[in-house]
Amino acid sequence: MAASLPFAVLISGRGSNMLALARAAADGTIAGRIAVVIGDRADAAGLAAARHFGVAARALAPAHGADRAQYGRALHEALAASGAEFVALAGFMRILDPEFVARWRGRLVNIHPSLLPAWPGLHTHRRVLEAGERSHGCTVHFVTEALDAGPPIIQARLTVAPGDTEQTLSARVQRLEHRIYPQAVGWYATGRLALVDGAATLDGRPLGSPVIEEDA
Ligand code: GRF
Numbered sequence: 001m002a003a004s005l006p007f008a009v010l011i012s013g014r015g016s017n018m019l020a021l022a023r024a025a026a027d028g029t030i031a032g033r034i035a036v037v038i039g040d041r042a043d044a045a046g047l048a049a050a051r052h053f054g055v056a057a058r059a060l061a062p063a064h065g066a067d068r069a070q071y072g073r074a075l076h077e078a079l080a081a082s083g084a085e086f087v088a089l090a091g092f093m094r095i096l097d098p099e100f101v102a103r104w105r106g107r108l109v110n111i112h113p114s115l116l117p118a119w120p121g122l123h124t125h126r127r128v129l130e131a132g133e134r135s136h137g138c139t140v141h142f143v144t145e146a147l148d149a150g151p152p153i154i155q156a157r158l159t160v161a162p163g164d165t166e167q168t169l170s171a172r173v174q175r176l177e178h179r180i181y182p183q184a185v186g187w188y189a190t191g192r193l194a195l196v197d198g199a200a201t202l203d204g205r206p207l208g209s210p211v212i213e214e215d216a
Contacts, residue, residue: 005032005189008084010092011039015046016174017090017111017181022053024182032189036082040094072100088185098145106195108143111181113173115139115155120148125169134160136169138177140184142195151200152210153193156180180213
């Protein structure tokens, strides 16, 4: 295990999780450094935020008419060129093709704003509120071919408050995301976290269920 893991962060939006990872790498909480931030659109606010933070950032939009597999290959080449050995998806709004996922298997994680397997997909906060759920949160998981369904690593939970709106819930969940994402990437960087025979392992032991953090 290298002393400092070079990793990439893929974004589509404002990149607050990317910044949480960048800060954790900069202050030594993660034994790693961001090799590159890649956005699938040039106007992703997180690209400017990354550069402002002093991290290399580039846009890589799909070429005109490119299918998912072609985009996956372009992405793979950009990542390989950056020297990244691990990839964190942070609000990357694109489904990755099976070849890409296979190439990065065990080295590819995502953060999702729900307690998976509950509420895969989009608009999780709205759907949680509409369903009257009391428990909500976020999940870091290994990425596999099945969307939002790879082996979970860590979850942070909160209790939905009576007055919560989609906006307040989103903000509360994001605060937790910014805590557990650096935690999970940090585990990987020190060799504690792995994907073995399809299961997430921490310190060599399969995680039967994700590590749980309760909102303090
Ligand atoms: C986060 O809520 C994350 O869970 C989801 O996309 C959002 C990205 O937010 N996958 P940000 O760009 O990191 O602020």
